[in-house]
Amino acid sequence: MLFAQLRELAGTDTLEIDGDEIMSVGEIKKRLYEKFPQLREAMGRALCAVNEEYARDEVLVREGDRIALIPPVSGGACLWI
């Protein structure tokens, strides 16, 4: 799922990539960078959330999990995850 400036930049609120049954957040981001290079800079500033929780790169994602890219929110640097 994409929101705010990332959604506008992508022209869609969802992105699709081919993936394995279980992948890390970091691997997903890497594949997104490769498939959508025009979003790389904006995605680089975004955090990732899995099932409505902020998630670091090592968190594993399974089929059916909800993954969102979270651009910086207006009041915070989001350095606390």
Place this chain on the structure above:
Amino acid sequence: MFVDIREGAISLEELRKHLNCNGTGAFVSFEGVVRPEEEGKRVDEIYYECYREMALKKMREIVSQVLADGIQDAGVIHRVGRVGAGEVSIVAGVCSKHRKEAFEACMRIVSEIKEKVPIWKKEIGEVTRWK
């Protein structure tokens, strides 16, 4: 506890109806209003967008923490969609036995919502930009 995200006008009066302030000695509230100017540029309105499920979850977590610290009741309503300059975008309220912890809790709720909750704002006016 009362937490909500919605389009359309919001008010402290409505929020307070949802809170149990019986027997408390303090009610501290906050209204966030869209400023008509930002960094010298005119602002006509702000468009608020959120990741609703996660935003509600994070708002509940923030208010729950305040309640766990001994506040009797607290709540917050955040408006999304287009909000004109001068209109209210967020209301927060805290009922507590004494004023000091009520002021601190209200400040904490608003600050943490701005830092941790996935709600984004796009200024629309002299300049249009995501903030």
